[in-house]
Every structure is written in structure tokens, then in C-alpha cells.
Amino acid sequence: MELDEYFDDFLRRDWQESESGNVRFAMIGLGWWTRDYAIPATKQSALCETTAVVSSTTEKAEDFASDFDSIEAAMTYDEFKDGAHTDAYDAVYVGTPNSLHLEYVEAAAEHGKDVLCEKPMEAGVERSEQVVEAATDITLMIAYRMQTDPAVQRIRDLVADGFIGEPTHVHGHMSQPLLEMIPDPDQWRLDPEYAGAGASITDLGVYPINTARFVLDREPVAVQSAMYAGSEGFEDVPDERAAATIVYEDDVLASISASQNSYKSGFLRITGTEGEIELEPAFLKPSGLRLSRDGLDTTYDLPELNQARQMQEEFDYFSDCLLSDRSPLPDGEHGLVDMNVIEAAVESAETGERVEL
């Protein structure tokens, strides 16, 4: 395939099987992410819509619902668990803090509803295993937004087609100044009870860790890491910043880092025996893609998808899987691997020892 052919029809969806459909979503957890990105994503979609919302109080849920025409049902968390309005939705989006995922996946499964669950899938490996178990009879997808991002999909294709030869190294990084963005020291992302062990590696590091898996099409086999936390607000977490060397299958060596107390930045670089691919920025709004091999060194300025548009790709992919009755790629077992990597990274930073997965 010629290089330009990868990019000519940039927004093409190699995965799409259904032209239309109407998967009706209940949204659980009505924070800014759900309001600004998740619901607008379903609004733009030809395959799904938001028909129900779930929050802490009836008032909050109804207030929220009144802003969106498509929403028929507004209910509390308890009402959701008790099976209220199950006729009003087909699937559930779980956008709560990590450690609340399990109970909503369990409830959704009881009602026979499929689940799109935010990443990381829960707080820790043990609870994530319970999520997988709870979802035995439903379709569960972990919301790795990057896997349906067109730029990341093109990179995966290029790697699979040998553009860089055999992959040898990955460098990936994601950081942000969390306490400037959300100036609340008591927020759940800095509370291990809600977030699980690790703040930076868990919430941000999971992006390069999982995206590397996806573009390499190789699983992680060993982790070493170093972490630091010393600034105000980071007293309860091990990793105000983290860096890990992750060995993927075929001995691809990945240098992954993340920080919740650093300049906003993100990049992904895959080096091989014959070439190199770099995406920057990556993860939030992937836009600049540099491809290099032999005498070639070219940069594609990609259409910048905002996060709602990225979320639409994700919701549409999940909906398409449901409509055509197939399993999404990032299922619960897939998500569990990242949870193991994260827990191994926290352990390795403590003990100083490499952890085999």
C-alpha cells in the first residue's frame, strides 16, 4: 500500500459493519466528561443515543436530563441498581471514579445490559477480576479511546504492514498539572480508595501502556519502574510522577512515563529496525504524525478530533459490535492486562525489582 493511501480517507472505519442502529445508553456518573464529551458523542452518532442518566439524587439527574432532548429516564444510583427504567436503555456507560465501576457493572449485568466501562477498569487487579466475572453474560468493553482513534489505527496498520521493520523501542509519555486543572486536593484521582494504587501511572500512564500494546499488537511481559511523590496534594499516592521500562513480546522495550504534576504533554514514538513513527501530541488530541524510514521523513497534519469526536468513534465502535453481535477488542480480559501492568509498576517502584507478568 502506498503511504498516502493510509491517510487519504483518514476517517474511514475499517471496523464498521452496521450502517445504522439505535443503541440506547444509560450514562452513569454525570461529571464534566460525561456532559461535555460522552453525551455529545452519542448525539453525533448514527448508531446510538443517550436515553437515560443516573446520578446521586433524583433532582441532579432530572436537572441534567432536562438539558438533553433524547433523555427519557432520570434516576438515582439506587434506582438504577434496583432495575428502574430498564426499558429505557440497552447499554450502560460507566464513567464514575474507578472503584465504583464494579457495582455498576454488576447491576448492569443483572439487568442484562451491555457495558462500556471507563479505563482503568477498576481500582486494582482483584476488583477488576470481579468486573470480568460479573460481565460473563454481557458484552463488556473497556473505553480505551485511543484504540478507535483514526491516527492510532493508522499507526497500528503501518506497524503491522512493516513500515518500521521489526519494532524495537517505544517511548510514550503523558502528563498534566492535575491540581491546576482541578484545584481540589481531595479529588478522587488522588485518593487510593477511589483510584486504586497509583495516580499518574493509573490515570495517565494507562494511555501509553495500552496504546503501545495496541499499535505493537504485543502483550507486556515484564515491568520495572521508579516513582516519586513529594509535592503538596500527593501525600497519599506513590506517583506524582512515574517512569517504567515495560518489555513487550518479542523484546520490544518500552520507556513509559506519566505525571499528574507536570506540564501538559503527551507523545508516542515507535522505533523499529527500518523506521520510526511519532505521534505528537498524542492521547488527548492526536494531530501531528511523523513517519520516517530510508530517505523518507514526512509529517502528516491530521484532522484534529476533539474529545467528543474521539468519543463518538468509541461509542460507535462499541455500538457497532453490539448491533452486529461481535465482541469488542478491548474487553474485560484485555483491560485486566493493563491493571496487572499498573499494579506491577507500583510494586516494582517499591521493591526495586523487575516484575514478570
Place this chain on the structure above:
Amino acid sequence: MELDEYFDDFLRRDWQESESGNVRFAMIGLGWWTRDYAIPATKQSALCETTAVVSSTTEKAEDFASDFDSIEAAMTYDEFKDGAHTDAYDAVYVGTPNSLHLEYVEAAAEHGKDVLCEKPMEAGVERSEQVVEAATDITLMIAYRMQTDPAVQRIRDLVADGFIGEPTHVHGHMSQPLLEMIPDPDQWRLDPEYAGAGASITDLGVYPINTARFVLDREPVAVQSAMYAGSEGFEDVPDERAAATIVYEDDVLASISASQNSYKSGFLRITGTEGEIELEPAFLKPSGLRLSRDGLDTTYDLPELNQARQMQEEFDYFSDCLLSDRSPLPDGEHGLVDMNVIEAAVESAETGERVEL
């Protein structure tokens, strides 16, 4: 200082004290690097010149000398050690394979000659310590070309002046397809007897490891690493490719990688609490420098210095130090730190354990 002021007079030498001088060099080891880069560097210089060459046979040395007007003395390695032509040169450049550095530093020191010694400074920590000991009464500089590279010097200034706030992360990588560049499986870089332990981390990794030290102005305190070797030609070394997490002072986490069997590439990125600096390509011909903070995201296309021109900066800095009777920054003790990092990285890859330095 305004940002542009760092770059307006890009080739300025903040370190220079002598306007002119004539440090006369004896070149030891007459490979392509010496011929194409080291001697041309001294030819362009106003502070030094090449007046003597040392090789395996009289014939080879004389042949080589006949190509350069300034060379007065040509001698064998044994003649050099025995003190031949000591009137013809003031200082010595050691550009031999790593494990031969010690004997020439010892001989130069016996003759009272100062030494500019290629990096890494020897094969292993123990022999490097002997180099430091041998050089007690002379001036010894390790040839870290990056430290006198104008782009790297500007980055160091920017970091010191707080452009990125507090540094938090470094990503650095250097790779090349060694056996395509020099198609000889018996070359010294792949022979631990000559190169010391490690092929990629030792010969290439030393660039990002040392450049990170220099721009951060912080010393390494702990190392973890993973290495792989499996391809033809890499049977005798642990690291066809290597990746290390190096913790520098103030818990700056550096993700460093290197490969002798990968696409030619090199970059250096320093992230801080307030901004980010990226140099790419780095190490061989630093040229693209991206600076980012607040609303600022700007790229400087720097004058590309070829390696002879880079080497001139290095020879001139060393000569200037000799002419003004001061010690160069990257002295033997400085070089020893990198040797410890390299040996620790090899050890960590074997044992899987973090090595404190």
C-alpha cells in the same frame, strides 16, 4: 532573558577565555573518525592544530601524515609510549577502541602531556578508575561532544533559568544499524574485550545519559534496565538494544534507550512542571529544537553543525582550558560517573534489580 536572546548569537562561546593559541595535538588511533572529524576540527581551529600522529606501523602513520601539512611527526604506538617526538606535541587525543585508552593515557601522563580521551572513557569502571589515577598530574577531559554543542548548551541555560520550571522527566534515545554501517561482525564495538560490557548502552546510551546529566545539572542516583540481544552478530553482547530508567537528583525520572541494531534515530526531551524542551535530531547533528510552555510552542531550526564542526567546539574548549590553565568540566571523575551508570545498567538487566549508585 528573552527567548530569542538565547539563540540570536547561536554560536557564541560563553566558555572562551583565549583569543588565540596553539595547542599541538598528537592523534592516537587513525580511524575514519580521526581522519574525517578530529583532524579537520583542529584544522579549522584558532586554538590548536594536529602536529603528530600515532598508528600501528611507521608506514601507516607516515602515509596518513603526508595528507596533512601541519603534521610534523609520525610514529608507532610503541614509539609514542617510549617518548618519541615529545617536542612535537603538547596534548594527546585518544581515539582508539575503549580498552586501549588506559595505556595511552598512562603513556601521555608519563610524558607530561594533557589528554582529550574519547567516551566512554575505558572498558568498565575498574579500568576507568585507573585512567583517573594515571591522569593525576595532567589535565584529562572526556570527549563528551554534546557538552560543547551550542544547542545543548542553550538547553542547559534554559533549564537552569527555569524555562521548564522544575524538571520532572527526560526521554532520550539513540540508535543506529551498526552492522549496516560497518558490515564486520568482528568489529571492536561488539567485542566486550575492547568495548567493555554493553554495546548499545556503552557506545550510544552514553550520549543521552551524559547529556541529561549536563542539561539537568544533576547526577544519576539509581538505575534499572532491560536489555535484549538475539540477532546475528550480537552473540557476545547483552544489549543489541537497551532501555533504562535512570533516577537523577531531585527525582528527575529519565527514560533512556539505545540500540546498535535499529533505525538511525536520536532525540532528547526534557519535561518540567512548566514546560518542555525537545531536541531532534539530537546527538549526531542537533538541529530541531522545540520549546513549549504556557501558550508558547515554537521550533528553532538551528544551524546544523556537522561532526567536524562539533568536534572543533570540543577541541577548542579543551584547548581553551589548557591555555587559560583551568580544568574542563567533563574530567575523569565526571566520566567515571557514566561508567558506573553503564555498569549498573548491565547489572540491573541481568539481575532485574534496581542498582543504587
